[in-house]
Amino acid sequence: MEQTFLMVKPDGIQRGLVGEIISRFERRGFKMVAGKLETLPEARVLEHYAEHAQKPFFPGLKSYIMSGPCFLMVWEGKNVVQISRDMIGATNPMESAPGTVRGDYALEIGMNVIHGSDSVETAKREISIHFTPAECSSYTRIDEVYLYE
Ligand code: DAT
Numbered sequence: 001m002e003q004t005f006l007m008v009k010p011d012g013i014q015r016g017l018v019g020e021i022i023s024r025f026e027r028r029g030f031k032m033v034a035g036k037l038e039t040l041p042e043a044r045v046l047e048h049y050a051e052h053a054q055k056p057f058f059p060g061l062k063s064y065i066m067s068g069p070c071f072l073m074v075w076e077g078k079n080v081v082q083i084s085r086d087m088i089g090a091t092n093p094m095e096s097a098p099g100t101v102r103g104d105y106a107l108e109i110g111m112n113v114i115h116g117s118d119s120v121e122t123a124k125r126e127i128s129i130h131f132t133p134a135e136c137s138s139y140t141r142i143d144e145v146y147l148y149e
């Protein structure tokens with residue numbers, strides 16, 4: 001089954017949004033298979049955001065993402081990568097649709113509450129940066145019989 005990497009960023013932790021965000025993905029039918037609260041070490045920030053390392057906003061992004069703990073998760077389910085991106089909303093919260101996480105809880109691109117992998121390949125890469133296989137659980141959710149036909 002497809003997996004994605006989601007991370008509530010430090011603003012989401014400080015604003016008490018972790019439970020609300022987890023609920024959205026749980027209720028949609030996705031399954032959390034790993035989760036941990038952690039302040040990211042610099043090496044992992046550089047690896048995670050390698051594609052942005054040369055961009056002008058990167059120093060600000062790095063200090064923001066390391067400013068406090070994040071909540072890191074692996075989620076599993078049918079088409080979870082794309083559906084999570086849709087549930088998260090556009091990168092700039094000014095353009096995020098109402099009903100999305102960013103469209104409901106954020107105002108600025110530099111504090112947009114949550115990260116989600118942008119493709120299946122990216123998800124694999126990001127999961128392996130932040131989690132060991134032993135940290136990911138394999139289990140059946142009891143309601144899967146009413147989620148998948
Ligand atoms: P996303 O998080 O939607 O995948 P991204 O991968 O393009 O967006 O960028 C990663 C993060 O970097 C994004 O969540 C917020 C920040 N960011 C992106 N573009 C930015 C910009 N022009 N100015 C400031 N921060 C930016």
Ligand code: MG
Binds near residue numbers: 116118
């Ligand atoms: Mg991205």
